[in-house]
Amino acid sequence: MNAHSFSLKSMPPAMRKLLGGALMLGALLLTASSAAQAQEQSLTKPEAPAAANADSGVKAGADTAKAATADIEAGRYLAIAADCMACHTAPAGKPYAGGYAIESPLGTIYATNITPSKTAGIGNYTEAQFARALREGVRADGSHLYPAMPYTSYAMLTDGDVHKLYSYFMNAVEPVNEPASSQTRLPFPFNVRMSMLGWNAIFLDNKRFTPDAAKSQQINRGEYLANGLAHCSTCHTPRNFLMGEQGGAALAGAALGPWHAPNITSDPVSGVxxxxxxxxxxxxxxxxxxxxxxxxxxxxxAVTNSFQHLRDDDIAAIVAYLRTVPPVRDSAQTKPAYSYGKAVSDEAGLRGMNGPNEHNSLNSGAVLFSGYCASCHSATGAGSSGQAYPSLFNNTATGSHNPANLVAAILNGVERKVGDKEILMPRFDEKSYVNPLTDKQIALIANYVLKQYGNPDVQVSEAYVAQARKGGEQPALARLQPYILPAIAVAVVLLLLIAGAVLMVRRRRRVPF
Structure with missing residues (x-):
């Protein structure tokens, strides 16, 4: 996109506020203060025999070690529930060493090294600094994290759980003394981390979770897990112009790059x-x-790294909580996405249509489906035995009014590991090890699948596939990015002109005729 002249007046009010806030906030200095710790006064007791003191010291030391071990193991479980591994471990990289690329709408954000390395990780963090990074998005050096690190959700975590996480990361994670392989470099103005100070003032609710006495212990536990540790809202809640979560639409579904995180409210049509x-x-x-x-x-x-490893009672608690989430209906979805389709095959009619050496024969959705999809999903769309390759009917990806997940699955494939079982659908974009498909071919396959097995009212265009291939539709803030710097330049020039004009008027008033 080329930079054109752009006036502040034509910009949305929210954008004008953001730019003004970023300029002002850039001059602020962050300060940190540490709280004083009070020492407990011990009661004076009669002096015990030396042997008795030695025995009690050994017992106290054993109890302390046992408690520390328990904290570390509890922290390990909490780190799994928080899915820290998924984002902080690059493919084929060492655990928590960073370098994983998070494709945000505003640019690629690379996860940092959070091993206890004192040179490349968080080994020098105090527990207070660790807590601030986790719950406020502020690193030990005072710089701000982007909310791709879901500190807006982790703000709910209790002090006790933060301590356990700190114990785990500092004592049970292997230090990796190398910085993350890639560093985050967002375009201006998103690279001005100080602007997050204003963003946090608007969107960060820095309150700890408080159980609701009117709800059961199970539902409270499920809410803490879903909204805090598992940070479900980070993906499943739609975002506003400034990329904050929309109030009143919690878990109602949202775009996630080329994918769509579905509605998981209690609505029976649009949700679960x-x-x-x-x-x-x-x-x-x-x-x-x-x-x-x-x-x-x-x-x-999330399933590979987190959910499958949670205790059954915690999974049940999350489900119980989801039942209580207020329903949000999407008017474009007239019946449940999983209710569409049935088994049907066009395979018989395709036999003998083309000669064995005929060129350009892959020219329809039916033929492409037969050649690329039917061997795994079956000619009838019923899927494979055991559903490692799922049925294409009674499937939310094909019955939704939004075809994002169908197209994204064809482009990017599907990969997850449950236990020792690997579930794999190959990708068919330019990185495919099978055979790359063009935008037109993917559109033909998607439309055939939708008509045969899913929502027949949905159509996929080549342009839609091309956009998904590039990462999906950009939000308004990302689309405005090329104009922001010219807008600031225009604003500065206008301010200088206005200041000059005011100065000239004042000087003229002082000159006598």
Missing amino acids: GGWSDAELVQYLKTGHAEGKGQAGGAMAE
Whole structure:
């Protein structure tokens, strides 16, 4: 996109406020203060025999070591529930050493090294500094993190759980003395980290979780897990112009690059209100619920690294909480996405249509489906035995009014590991090891699948596939990025002209005629 002249007046009010705030906030200095720690006064006791003192000292030391070990193991579980591994471990990289690329709408953000290395990681962090980074998005050096690190959700974590996480990362994670392989470099003005000070003032609710006495212990636990540690809203809640989560639309579904994180409110049509408890549990533990859907993209990573490893009672608690989330209906979805389609095959009619050496024969959705999809998903669309390759009917990816997940699955493939079982659908974009497909071919396949097995009212264009290939539709703030610097330049020039004009008027008034 080329830079054109752009006036501040033509910009949205929210954008004008953001730019003004970024300029002013850039001059602020961050200060940190540490709280004084009070020492407990011990009661004076009669002096005990030396042997008795030695025995009690040994016992106290053993108890302390046991408590420390318990904290470390509890922290390990909390780190799994928070899915720290998924973002802070690059493919084929060492655990928590960073370098993983998070494709945000505003640019690529690379996760940092959070091993206890004192030279490349967080080994020098105090527990207070660790807590501030985790819950406020501020590093030990005072610089701000981007909310791709879901500190807006982790703000809910209790002091006790933060201590356990700190114990785990400092004592049970292997230090990696190399910085993350790639560093975040967002375009202006998103690279001005100080602007996050203003963003946090608007969107960060820095309050700890408080159980609701009117709700059961199970629902409270589920809310803490879903909204805090598992940070479900980070993906499943739509965002506003400034990329903050929209109030009143919690978990109602949102774009996630080329993928779409679906509505997981209790609505029976647009959300998961029509799923049984057993289906929701199965989905979270395996990434697949027969007759409903399967996990791909970021959700597949969450299943691989997090949900499948949680205790059954915690999974049940999350499900119980989801039942209480206020329903949000999407008017474009007239019936549940999983209710569309049936088994049907065009395979017989395709036999003998083309000669064995005929060129350009892959010219229809039916032929492309037969050649690229039917061997795994079957000619009838019923999927494979055991559903490692799922049915294409009664499937939320094909029955939704939004074809994002169908197209993204074809482009990027699906990969998740449950136990020792690898679930893999190959990708068909330019990185495919099978055979890359063009935008036109993917559109033909998607439209054939939608007509045969899914929502027949949905159409996929070549342009839609091309956009998904580039990472999906950009939000308004990202689309405005090329104009922001010219807008600031225009604003500075206008301010200088106005200041000059005012100065000239004042001087003229002082000159006598």
